[in-house]
Amino acid sequence: KAGVTQTPRYLIKTRGQQVTLSCSPISGHRSVSWYQQTPGQGLQFLFEYFSETQRNKGNFPGRFSGRQFSNSRSEMNVSTLELGDSALYLCASRGLQGPNTEAFFGQGTRLTVV
Amino acid sequence: KQEVTQIPAALSVPEGENLVLNCSFTDSAIYNLQWFRQDPGKGLTSLLLIQSSQREQTSGRLNASLDKSSGRSTLYIAASQPGDSATYLCAVTEGAQKLVFGQGTRLTINP
Numbered sequence: 001k002a003g004v005t006q007t008p009r010y011l012i013k014t015r016g017q018q019v020t021l022s023c024s025p026i027s028g029h030r031s032v033s034w035y036q037q038t039p040g041q042g043l044q045f046l047f048e049y050f051s052e053t054q055r056n057k058g059n060f061p062g063r064f065s066g067r068q069f070s071n072s073r074s075e076m077n078v079s080t081l082e083l084g085d086s087a088l089y090l091c092a093s094r095g096l097q098g099p100n101t102e103a104f105f106g107q108g109t110r111l112t113v114v
Numbered sequence: 115k116q117e118v119t120q121i122p123a124a125l126s127v128p129e130g131e132n133l134v135l136n137c138s139f140t141d142s143a144i145y146n147l148q149w150f151r152q153d154p155g156k157g158l159t160s161l162l163l164i165q166s167s168q169r170e171q172t173s174g175r176l177n178a179s180l181d182k183s184s185g186r187s188t189l190y191i192a193a194s195q196p197g198d199s200a201t202y203l204c205a206v207t208e209g210a211q212k213l214v215f216g217q218g219t220r221l222t223i224n225p
Contacts, residue, residue, distance in 0.1 A: 006157075031211055043203070043215040056212055090157055092213070099145040099211045100165060105158040 002027065004093050004106035012112045018079040021109045025072050025093030032074040033103070034066060037088040046089075049074055081113045116141045116208055120216035128224050129196060135189040135219045137204035142182050145207040149178050149189050152201045152218070161202075162189070194223045 005024040013019050025032050034046040045058040049068035068074045072093075078085055088110050092103040117140045127133055137147070146165045150158040162171045162178040164187070170179040177190040187204060201220045205213040 004157075033211060033213070035213070035215075042217045043205075043213075045212050045214070048211050050211075056209070058212075088155075092158075094211060099207050099209075102160055102163045103148060103205075103207070103211075103213060104160060105150070107157040110155070 004091060004104050006089075006091055006106035006109050008109060009107065010110045010112075012114060013081050015081055015083060015113055017081050018077065019081060019111060021076045021078075021089055021091075021111070023074045023076070023091035023093075023106060025074070025091075026095075026104055029093035029095050029104075030072050031094040032068060032072065033092045033094075034074070034076050035090045035092065036060075037090060037108070038086075043090070046076065078111075083113050086111060086113045116144075116206065116214045118204060118206060118214050118216040120202075120204060120219050122219060123217065124220040124222075126222040126224060127194060129194060131194050132190065132192050133194055133221075135191070135202050135204075135221070137187040137189070137216055139185045139187075139206050139214075141208070142185055143208065144182065147178075147180055147187050147204060147206050148213070149176075149187075150203045150205065152203060154201075158203065196223045196225050199223045 031050045033048040037043045048056045052068045063079045066076045088108045090108045092105045095101045121136045149161040164180040175192040201218045203218045205215040
């Protein structure tokens with residue numbers, strides 16, 4: 001059974017550009033969450049999607065957005081990139097049983113903004 | 115607002131020792147607590163999940179306990195090995211499947 005797959009693994013972008021990251025959850029999982037990891041702030045929750053609906057959103061500016069497709073794959077978009085957006089972006093998926101189930105993470109996308 | 119704290123921030127021990135990592139949280143209204151391992155530059159690997167109604171979980175050399183009323187969890191690692199060197203993170207699941215993480219404990223096992 002394949003795990004959570006994130007693409008691309010590495011990205012280098014210039015300030016002001018936009019970027020799209022992709023996450024394919026474990027087969028059968030419909031909940032996908034996104035997290036940002038930086039040395040200073042640690043792991044912070046961005047948003048969570050279930051069945052194509054955003055159910056929860058963290059405290060990030062509107063430049064951060066996401067969506068989920070009917071096959072449960074999710075994308076995260078960051079517009080007008082800033083240097084401070086450089087981070088490891090991780091996504092996690094959970095099974096249908098909801099919050100009582102184990103969260104499984106992908107390998108992450110390392111975004112560097114120059 | 116939920117806050118998760120992990121102590122110590124870093125730990126270095128010789129191979130073969132048993133060790134305990136600590137995690138505390140401020141709001142006991144959680145679904146569960148999960149321990150993860152993270153190797154440098156990599157994603158998170160789930161180690162153990164403890165439901166809010168459970169007291170402990172075991173997997174191989176790992177044992178995690180949960181005392182929800184006092185807001186504490188411990189991860190016990192028996193007979194540590196150099197391959198156990200990594201950052202260990204605890205996280206609680208609260209409303210709408212949001213994970214709130216501690217800052218992690220960076221563990222080094224010296225051969």
